[in-house]
Amino acid sequence: MRCAVYVRVSTDMETQKTSIAHQRIFFEKYIKDRGWTLVKVYQDIESGTSIKKREGLQALIEDSKKDQFDSILTKSISRFARNTLEGLTIIRDFRARNIRFTTIEDGFDSKEYDEFMFTLLLSIAQKESEKMSERIKFGKLCRAKGGYYNGSNPPYGYKKIDKYKIISSEDISTYVVKKIFSMYLEGKGLYKMAKELNENGYPTPSQVAEKKNSSFIWHQSTIRKILSNRFYVGDMIQNKSSTVNAITGERKVNKEEIVCVKNTHEPIIDLITFEEVQRILSEKKKKRTGNQKHLFSNILVCGECGSKMHYKKEKEAYICGKLNKMGKNYCKGTYIKESVLKEVVCNELRKIIYEKICSNTIVKEVEEGMENYNGKEKIKKIEKLIIKLDQKKSRLLDMCIDDRVEEKLYLRKIQEINGQKRLLGETKEKISKELKENEGHYKEVIEEILKFETLDRMTLNKLVKKIEIFRNREGIITYIFGIE
Structure with missing residues (x-):
């Protein structure tokens, strides 16, 4: 019998990695003793109940459709799935393809037991997962109140020296944090700051945290987040959000349950500097006309890099957002006058109306409507x-x-x-x-x-989904309605 094995641990800690190795050795011997053939071992290092992020399990499901094995072995129901509905759906698919599913610890065998037993085991696993989520949540709350850091990655400019204690990293990231606050107090805007940080090639928070697909580009939102973070004055603010559904992973903002403990770690920024920055941020927020949108805002896109285009009031034109923020090294960019673009779009819409919609037909339909x-x-x-x-x-x-x-x-x-x-x-x-x-x-x-x-924002948003502008001034208009 051709066998596939699925193994999983919830974290990438060394002890958990050893657990995966032990599981593999156990199943290799288990299959060999029975004279079966091991086709492949699928593995995941992923916590949580949903299977969507588990690449190993997704690969197992896809290969099961290709008649590559006759049986699937795993340690327990909880290692395989903790969501009753997802687990039951997968097992039904396996059985429909005559693939046997066996768990060692639970003693479940789809060849011998019915669906009711599997549903019961899945429900128990799901309930245990929900209880575990509550215990973890309570533990985090207690640690937060004690001034211990709960996050996996410390804020930019800091490093962990043990499981919960954090100190200043005293490297380039700490220097960048100080530079960000200094530049802002000098009167530089966020986009100029981002441009300068990018030109100097300073590592971004995601790069320092070594995240997958980390970005090497500084954005205004990242800088604003650093400027607003009280962590840099030595205060620990946690429990801002919490999981409300262990199965779906849905989270909520805890407006009334935020935990703030002062002087828990070494500050990088002094309190006077921080409070002055907050005052300036607050004043600028009041002055900003956030709801004021130009005609093609959120519709116009740079065809070269895909960034949204920004309106420049002094030029009455739109320019590539990436070029505007970070310079020509990141995008050669596109540029177009609003008056020119408006005329082009109006002409295109008139053309569509006259070519695709017969005015006599409209009048006739209205007259028929008038009859009624x-x-x-x-x-x-x-x-x-x-x-x-x-x-x-x-x-x-x-x-x-x-x-x-x-x-x-x-x-x-x-x-x-x-x-x-x-x-x-x-x-x-x-x-x-x-x-x-x-x-x-x-x-x-x-x-x-x-x-x-005439063309206004309301009409434009009802008709046009996206407009791409390229360096040669050519454009592509994507309409909300279909055109054949």
């Missing part, structure tokens, strides 16, 4: 009522001729009917006039739409 307008129905009802009144007059005349009604009564009834007809006629004339006026109004509106002489 309530006013038309009212006129039809009035005309029917007038016909009924004429019929009533005719019957009264016949009755009068046959002496079945007195002449005095006949004349009174005829007078009433004529009054009703006059009132209905006036109402009909009024409604007809309104219909004619409305029809003219709709035609004017349609003509205005087809002219498309």
